[in-house]
Amino acid sequence: LSAPSFSGDSAYELRLAARRQQDIDLARRGTTHDAKAFASKSYDYIVVGGGTAGLAVAARLSESGKYTVGVLEAGLDGYGDPLNDIPGEFGANLGTKYDYNYTTEANSETGVGALGWPRGRVVGGSSALNFLVWDAASTHEYDAWEELGNPGWNWETMDKYMRKAENFTAPTARVEKLLDTEVVESNYGSNGPTQVSFTRYVSKQVQNWIPALKTLGIAGNDEPLAGKNVGASVQPANINARNFTRSYSAPAYYYPNQGRKNLALLPNAVVQHLNWATSGKSKSDQKTATGVTFENGGKYYNVTAKKEVIISGGAVNSPQILELSGVGKKSVLKAAGITPVIENDNVGENLQDHTYSYVTLKVESGTTTLDSLKWNTTFASQQAALYAAGKVSILDETVPSIAYISAKTLLGNKTDAAIKKAVSYVKTVDAPYKATLQKQIDFLQKYPDTISQMELIGVDGYFAGVASGFEAGNNYITFLSASQHLLARGSVHINSKNPSVQPTIQPNYYNNEFDSTVAIEAIRMLRKIGNTKEYDYANGGEIVPGSDVQTDAEILAFLKGTGGTTTEYHPCASVSMLPQNKGGVVSPKLVVYGTKNVRVIDASIIPLHVSAHIQRTTLGVAEYGSKLVLDDA
Numbered sequence: 001l002s003a004p005s006f007s008g009d010s011a012y013e014l015r016l017a018a019r020r021q022q023d024i025d026l027a028r029r030g031t032t033h034d035a036k037a038f039a040s041k042s043y044d045y046i047v048v049g050g051g052t053a054g055l056a057v058a059a060r061l062s063e064s065g066k067y068t069v070g071v072l073e074a075g076l077d078g079y080g081d082p083l084n085d086i087p088g089e090f091g092a093n094l095g096t097k098y099d100y101n102y103t104t105e106a107n108s109e110t111g112v113g114a115l116g117w118p119r120g121r122v123v124g125g126s127s128a129l130n131f132l133v134w135d136a137a138s139t140h141e142y143d144a145w146e147e148l149g150n151p152g153w154n155w156e157t158m159d160k161y162m163r164k165a166e167n168f169t170a171p172t173a174r175v176e177k178l179l180d181t182e183v184v185e186s187n188y189g190s191n192g193p194t195q196v197s198f199t200r201y202v203s204k205q206v207q208n209w210i211p212a213l214k215t216l217g218i219a220g221n222d223e224p225l226a227g228k229n230v231g232a233s234v235q236p237a238n239i240n241a242r243n244f245t246r247s248y249s250a251p252a253y254y255y256p257n258q259g260r261k262n263l264a265l266l267p268n269a270v271v272q273h274l275n276w277a278t279s280g281k282s283k284s285d286q287k288t289a290t291g292v293t294f295e296n297g298g299k300y301y302n303v304t305a306k307k308e309v310i311i312s313g314g315a316v317n318s319p320q321i322l323e324l325s326g327v328g329k330k331s332v333l334k335a336a337g338i339t340p341v342i343e344n345d346n347v348g349e350n351l352q353d354h355t356y357s358y359v360t361l362k363v364e365s366g367t368t369t370l371d372s373l374k375w376n377t378t379f380a381s382q383q384a385a386l387y388a389a390g391k392v393s394i395l396d397e398t399v400p401s402i403a404y405i406s407a408k409t410l411l412g413n414k415t416d417a418a419i420k421k422a423v424s425y426v427k428t429v430d431a432p433y434k435a436t437l438q439k440q441i442d443f444l445q446k447y448p449d450t451i452s453q454m455e456l457i458g459v460d461g462y463f464a465g466v467a468s469g470f471e472a473g474n475n476y477i478t479f480l481s482a483s484q485h486l487l488a489r490g491s492v493h494i495n496s497k498n499p500s501v502q503p504t505i506q507p508n509y510y511n512n513e514f515d516s517t518v519a520i521e522a523i524r525m526l527r528k529i530g531n532t533k534e535y536d537y538a539n540g541g542e543i544v545p546g547s548d549v550q551t552d553a554e555i556l557a558f559l560k561g562t563g564g565t566t567t568e569y570h571p572c573a574s575v576s577m578l579p580q581n582k583g584g585v586v587s588p589k590l591v592v593y594g595t596k597n598v599r600v601i602d603a604s605i606i607p608l609h610v611s612a613h614i615q616r617t618t619l620g621v622a623e624y625g626s627k628l629v630l631d632d633a
């Protein structure tokens with residue numbers, strides 16, 4: 001896997017342990033494991049998928065006590081598992097029972113092979129698996145959603161509802177000084193369920209980040225979440241400052257509310273499809289969902305929704321669930337043996353993602369990095385003990401070193417030529433969602449300095465998708481370059497009527513010259529960061545891609561080769577919120593076209609990608625989406 005975990009087995013033993021048992025017992029009181037009892041009731045709202053957005057929606061809809069909410073989650077309840085809870089363990093639960101472990105299709109045209117696409121299969125969804133970066137894109141990017149035909153979906157709305165999701169704790173003066181930033185508390189929410197703070201452990205790599213980028217002409221940005229994200233910054237994480245655990249959707253939105261009598265959640269429940277009312281005779285009639293069929297423990301159950309079914313299965317599974325329910329492109333449905341109910345060719349299309357690549361450098365011996373947890377068992381035990389005692393520990397460390405840079409900063413005098421490539425590529429695209437690509441051209445032409453095209457990230461350890469040159473016992477730092485506005489559009493579609501068969505995912509990475517050009521130049525930018533005097537301790541050589549990889553062709557071959565590129569795990573737009581004739585599946589109220597009472601609320605509705613890690617944006621969608629549901633109730 002491209003995302004390694006840092007701590008070894010010895011560290012695992014000492015974690016959280018018995019002090020949490022009481023919390024676990026308390027929290028478990030609302031989750032049911034009795035599928036028959038769950039299905040014997042009907043609910044005002046059924047939420048399909050208890051993930052990042054689904055749990056936020058369930059919490060908001062059940063808040064007033066007026067409505068009953070039933071959540072069906074395919075995964076397990078991971079409550080109290082240190083693998084999910086400890087911030088410095090980020091990456092450790094990939095490939096475990098909490099991960100769908102999806103794989104993309106190899107692409108013979110681009111030459112990009114099959115790649116891993118982790119997705120959370122656990123109460124809390126992908127928020128339990130992610131790397132805890134907590135950030136936001138620029139005002140223009142959210143305003144573009146409105147301009148694409150979605151009244152009300154703009155920066156002002158998203159800023160308000162992203163803040164609603166969070167409760168920010170400012171860093172101590174010591175941490176702020178080490179981070180080399182001045183935090184502006186008023187940019188964050190103070191009342192929301194997700195606890196947000198800065199990691200207390202500030203590594204050498206992180207301390208050097210902003211000074212190093214400044215020497216390259218990338219200005220510092222103390223307010224990256226305030227609508228202008230361009231610049232070098234240190235970002236907070238969704239860490240609970242009271243106990244330094246991950247504040248993902250389950251502990252934020254669900255566990256504190258489990259006692260609600262009107263909220264029920266069933267884990268291990270795989271929704272097979274929605275059920276439709278049989279009335280409605282003419283073709284133009286909107287369909288009404290009566291509920292869903294789900295599987296639990298090898299048995300199948302039907303459960304009734306009195307008002308609405310809300311699909312929150314994420315960017316891979318929401319289109320899958322729609323297609324399994326007969327909503328989608330006729331040929332796709334028929335090939336999988338599904339009878340079409342509502343034909344819409346846009347389901348599963350317009351799939352967008354971010355990708356990243358890396359430059360990994362070996363640091364001089366004696367430098368502590370997250371790799372030390374692997375090699376030095378004494379250090380690992382000490383750090384685990386510090387963490388368990390609530391003291392500052394490397395197990396607090398996540399990924400705070402982030403910079404967003406514009407096309408001009410990345411490409412310099414190659415900018416105009418690159419934009420020309422983008423324009424001529426977009427001209428060749430003939431797809432309903434073309435307006436989203438034209439918006440990206442607008443971004444490049446109108447805002448070449450203020451909309452970020454590339455994200456640069458510093459990681460305090462070995463973090464490349466390839467293991468070549470990696471030597472046990474040595475420590476490393478890795479710089480990542482993540483493309484934020486790929487022109488590539490992919491798709492995700494069912495290939496079977498069995499919900500447990502993974503859908504076919506084709507992201508089409510590097511299917512156009514513009515995407516390749518920015519990714520190539522970004523590797524050069526990462527090398528410049530590595531060459532700054534701030535990182536002169538990383539003097540043991542470039543391990544990945546390696547100093548023999550220099551020309552455009554060599555870098556592109558590396559990027560397309562095994563492990564050269566990784567998803568940044570931010571798929572979206574596969575159930576786009578757009579007018580239907582422009583590629584849409586849901587309306588601005590998030591209602592699936594052709595239905596009366598089915599909505600999709602999760603990252604899949606984002607119509608055009610943003611330059612940000614998207615959990616905060618997804619929660620903004622969930623918070624605002626919940627308001628839209630309640631307005632209609």
Ligand SMILES: Cc1cc2nc3c(=O)[nH]c(=O)nc-3n(C[C@H](O)[C@H](O)[C@H](O)COP(=O)(O)OP(=O)(O)OC[C@H]3O[C@@H](n4cnc5c(N)ncnc54)[C@H](O)[C@@H]3O)c2cc1C
Pocket residue numbers: 048049050051052053054072073074075094118119120121122123124125126127129130131132133134135269270271272312313314315317318321499568569570571602603604612613614615616618
């Ligand atoms: C490894 C990784 C690292 C990431 N790093 C970051 C980061 O640092 N910062 C950031 O902001 N974002 C990050 N992201 C992205 C972010 O976490 C996701 O974009 C976001 O969590 C998606 O939320 P969602 O609600 O759309 O889907 P999810 O959170 O994935 O929720 C979907 C839920 O639906 C359930 N489900 C699916 N199908 C069914 C079914 N048929 N029946 C019942 N349940 C079903 C799933 O089990 C899952 O729980 C990362 C993601 C990953 C995977």
